[in-house]
Amino acid sequence: MVYDNNYQHNDNHYQLTIKMKKSILTFFLFISFAFTSHAGNFKVIELRIQNHQFVPNIINLAENEKAKLIIHNDDETIEEFESFDLKREKLIPAGKKVTVVLKPMKPGTYEFFGEFHEDTAKGKIIVK
Amino acid sequence: MLSIAIIIFREFLEIAIILGVISVALKDCAGKNKLFFAGACLGILGSAMLAIFIEQITNAFEGMGQEIVNSIIMSLAIALIIYTIIWMQSRSRKFSQEIKDRGAQIAKGEAAPKGMILLIALTILREGTEVVLFSYGLLSTGSISYGQFSTGAMLGLASGVVFMLIFKTGFMKIKTKYIFTTTTIFLAFVASSLASKVAGNLLAIGFFDFLSIELWDSSWLIEDGSAFGKFAHAIVGYVARPAAIELLFYLSTMFTIYVLYQVKKSDRRITV
Numbered sequence: 001m002v003y004d005n006n007y008q009h010n011d012n013h014y015q016l017t018i019k020m021k022k023s024i025l026t027f028f029l030f031i032s033f034a035f036t037s038h039a040g041n042f043k044v045i046e047l048r049i050q051n052h053q054f055v056p057n058i059i060n061l062a063e064n065e066k067a068k069l070i071i072h073n074d075d076e077t078i079e080e081f082e083s084f085d086l087k088r089e090k091l092i093p094a095g096k097k098v099t100v101v102l103k104p105m106k107p108g109t110y111e112f113f114g115e116f117h118e119d120t121a122k123g124k125i126i127v128k
Numbered sequence: 129m130l131s132i133a134i135i136i137f138r139e140f141l142e143i144a145i146i147l148g149v150i151s152v153a154l155k156d157c158a159g160k161n162k163l164f165f166a167g168a169c170l171g172i173l174g175s176a177m178l179a180i181f182i183e184q185i186t187n188a189f190e191g192m193g194q195e196i197v198n199s200i201i202m203s204l205a206i207a208l209i210i211y212t213i214i215w216m217q218s219r220s221r222k223f224s225q226e227i228k229d230r231g232a233q234i235a236k237g238e239a240a241p242k243g244m245i246l247l248i249a250l251t252i253l254r255e256g257t258e259v260v261l262f263s264y265g266l267l268s269t270g271s272i273s274y275g276q277f278s279t280g281a282m283l284g285l286a287s288g289v290v291f292m293l294i295f296k297t298g299f300m301k302i303k304t305k306y307i308f309t310t311t312t313i314f315l316a317f318v319a320s321s322l323a324s325k326v327a328g329n330l331l332a333i334g335f336f337d338f339l340s341i342e343l344w345d346s347s348w349l350i351e352d353g354s355a356f357g358k359f360a361h362a363i364v365g366y367v368a369r370p371a372a373i374e375l376l377f378y379l380s381t382m383f384t385i386y387v388l389y390q391v392k393k394s395d396r397r398i399t400v
Contacts, residue, residue, distance in 0.1 A: 091182060
């Protein structure tokens, strides 16, 4: 059998393009799925950063309760909400707010802090 | 002044190990210093850009912009690290080949791949953005003078560089025979940790709900917040409570690197 090398090359190139298109499409489907999966009842907790402190600095949640923190930075400088226990890190520009969605959690105490003002910005989430 | 020094030092520490290992991987390459300088400049520039657009990034993708941008940066870094590992394999063989060819001149001037500039920049980007934002906050509110800031920044930076050089010098003491293997192992851990962080980010924005369960809790052994915990996190990406998807990404990356490494190692051809 005689293979025309050029033909094979074009064939592979054609296949690759189809593959690329399929994976891009899958990626976008995945993303839209991710956004829709946010539907559901979330307990909304408003957290404020004032004078480099979290207000309130203790949050109570029930076991496996779905919640989201809306963190308002009332200070003039940026802060970073960080927690090893929650494995989250998020920058909050001055005067802005961000949302941190919490997954259902087992009972325990989860500490968080403001990375740029660790000595004063501290808080915890207590799950019962 | 001390606060900026401490913040810069801390953020630098997180990337000092990675930069040190890259430096070892590029051992004896021509233009290595220029490459590092270029990477550093690009990283700092990129950090400034991200800092300027932090609000737009934060609000993008329904508030998940930070997580998505972070994931993209880390994924690119993972790809480049894997490339570096493969590239090092061919170096490792050239080195031992040259030692055998006693008559031939050892080519110490091998060019470092330009992709390293991007890898260095990406490594700096993540922490660099935080530093830029923090610095801007300090300076714009006038809580610190420019003089105090510069002194503190240079102090933090110098301390970080000293740490990196100490780490690198210690690393270089490893015998030539084993140095590339050790570097490969280190890089494999870095890539895998980044992969599990990407998984963590994806979890945070709602992907993979079904694999978010935490497989174990080893805080009784090593706590996340402890000094050793942070050290373990920097070196091998340790977390006390890994989610299933995080572990999956970690192990898959490790496995992929292992397979590619073995394939490359047994490959008769020397060119990458």
